[in-house]
Each structure stands twice: as structure tokens, then as C-alpha cells.
Amino acid sequence: MTYPLDLxxxxxxxxxxxxxxxxxxxxxxxxxxxxHHIWTPDIRIMHTDGYEMYRWDGFLPPFxxxxxxxxxxxxxxxxxxxxxxxxxCYVDVLRRFSTSYAAPExxxxxxxxxxxxxxxSDEMMTQWAELRSRYPASEYRVKQSxxxxxx
Amino acid sequence: xETQASAFWQHxxxxxxxxxxDERKFVLLDIFNPG
Numbered sequence: 001m002t003y004p005l006d007l008x009x010x011x012x013x014x015x016x017x018x019x020x021x022x023x024x025x026x027x028x029x030x031x032x033x034x035x036h037h038i039w040t041p042d043i044r045i046m047h048t049d050g051y052e053m054y055r056w057d058g059f060l061p062p063f064x065x066x067x068x069x070x071x072x073x074x075x076x077x078x079x080x081x082x083x084x085x086x087x088x089c090y091v092d093v094l095r096r097f098s099t100s101y102a103a104p105e106x107x108x109x110x111x112x113x114x115x116x117x118x119x120x121s122d123e124m125m126t127q128w129a130e131l132r133s134r135y136p137a138s139e140y141r142v143k144q145s146x147x148x149x150x151x
Numbered sequence: 152x153e154t155q156a157s158a159f160w161q162h163x164x165x166x167x168x169x170x171x172x173d174e175r176k177f178v179l180l181d182i183f184n185p186g
Contacts, residue, residue, distance in 0.1 A: 019178055019181070021181070021183070043180070149165070
């Protein structure tokens with residue numbers, strides 16, 4: 001299972017306070033209806049203003065959960081323009097979990113993060129070139145494929 | 152499905168949102184089914 005591992009708990013606690021809600025407990029029904037909950041596990045990264053920064057459904061084993069979580073924190077930090085923290089999350093995925101399903105997303109958004117921090121940088125194109133090379137069959141390769149079209 | 156009887160998991164979402172402000176963190180919500 002995923003949660004008992006220190007690797008997982010440490011990754012969660014680094015950037016979030018963990019809250020579990022039982023969907024079989026009727027006292028949670030109004031809240032769960034309000035957030036359109038439909039399937040478990042339903043994992044959401046919530047900002048303190050109540051905005052949902054990232055979400056996914058379904059079980060992931062530890063070595064897929066942690067990189068998915070790091071991508072979730074990465075996008076949450078990116079939305080807040082906390083670029084250095086976003087970058088750290090994405091770099092961590094690419095260093096420790098380069099074969100995970102989340103890795104292409106990390107490569108894609110690492111480029112976005114560095115571009116948004118410094119629009120004069122060529123880092124977006126650099127990271128997207130790396131994405132095409134390392135993860136050619138990924139959805140994130142498709143998301144940057146407009147850059148592959150002839151001018 | 153995956154629950155833990157430890158102090159790791161909190162259960163009061165509204166209260167934890169407030170705590171998260173103080174700690175400059177997010178809240179990770181895990182909605183689960185114990186069955």
C-alpha cells in the first residue's frame with residue numbers, strides 16, 4: 001500500500017497538511033456533493049483560499065504516487081508564481097522518478113516554469129526538446145507538438 | 152481504502168485550511184472509502 005511508507009508521508013508533509021475524509025460517513029455528504037466527489041481515492045491539492053490546485057482519482061503505488069504528488073505540488077506552486085519551489089518539484093521527479101507516468105508532465109512544466117520565471121530564457125524550448133527525446137509517446141509531447149509544425 | 156490510525160491524517164478540513172495558512176502549505180485532501 002502507499003501511505004504507510006515514509007517516502008510517501010515525507011513527500012506529503014513537505015508541502016501539505018494531510019486530511020482524510022470518509023465518503024461512507026453520511027455527515028460528509030454535503031461537503032462531498034459540494035466538491036462533486038465521485039470516485040475514490042480522490043486526491044486533491046487545495047490552496048488555503050479553497051481553490052483546487054490539482055487533482056487525480058485512483059490508486060497509485062508509492063513510486064507512482066510520489067512523482068504524481070510532486071507534479072501536483074509543482075503546478076500548485078506554479079499557479080502561485082512560486083517558481084523556484086515549482087522547479088524543485090519538477091526537477092525532483094525527473095531525477096528520482098524519470099520512468100514514472102508523471103515524468104513527461106514534469107518535463108513539460110519544468111520548461112513552462114522556467115519560461116514564466118524568465119521569458120527571455122530558452123528553457124521552455126530546451127525542456128520541450130528533452131521531452132520529445134525522452135518521452136516521445138507521451139500526451140505531453142503532443143501538447144507541445146505545435147512547436148514541431150513547419151513555420 | 153487506505154486509512155491510518157495515526158496522527159498523520161487530520162479530519163477537520165476547514166480547520167486545516169486555517170492551519171495551512173499559518174504554515175504556508177497546501178491541504179492534501181484524500182477522500183476514501185473504507186470498504
